[in-house]
Amino acid sequence: MGLFSFIKEAGEKLFGIGEAKAAEEVAKKDPTPVNVEAANKAAAKAIADYVAKMGLTAEGLTIGFDGASATVIVQGMADTKETKEKILLCCGNVKGVEHVQDQLGVIEPADESVFYTVVSGDTLSKIAKAQYGNANDYMKIFEANKPMLSHPDKIYPGQSLRIPN
16 A cells, blocks of 8 residues: 556546546646536546456445546455556556555455556566566566556556566
8 A cells, every 4th residue: 555656647548538638637737617526536437447448356446536636546455466556557557647546455465566667768678678687578577567558569658567576
């Protein structure tokens, strides 16, 4: 449990229209009048829908969003540490999100993975070489980040990845 930081300008663009877009405007401190509560709920729903689309679930999973601080609040109980970490990464790798407040528990505790933020010029092979000493271990990283990653070559600067032990 804790607070994780992400790069606000990087990630999935979920806040493109309607009330979810308004939540992003609140986060930018836009002076245009906005129903903040509705905007935050719409943004939270967009993030929750994205997590569900990735096939990630947890018992009692609740996702909230505070546009003023660009923070996602995640609560519930995940089956495994891997599922918990993937849910947190899904929530954080959204454009407009700067922090994820982790209030998720885990039924089967395990060692935490390392999180790595992709920089320009990175490849999964380059990251694997730095983390494991062997560039050919890139598939470990790819598999650990499925379904958020659909292909080993589709990573972007600012994206956070799980680096399993």
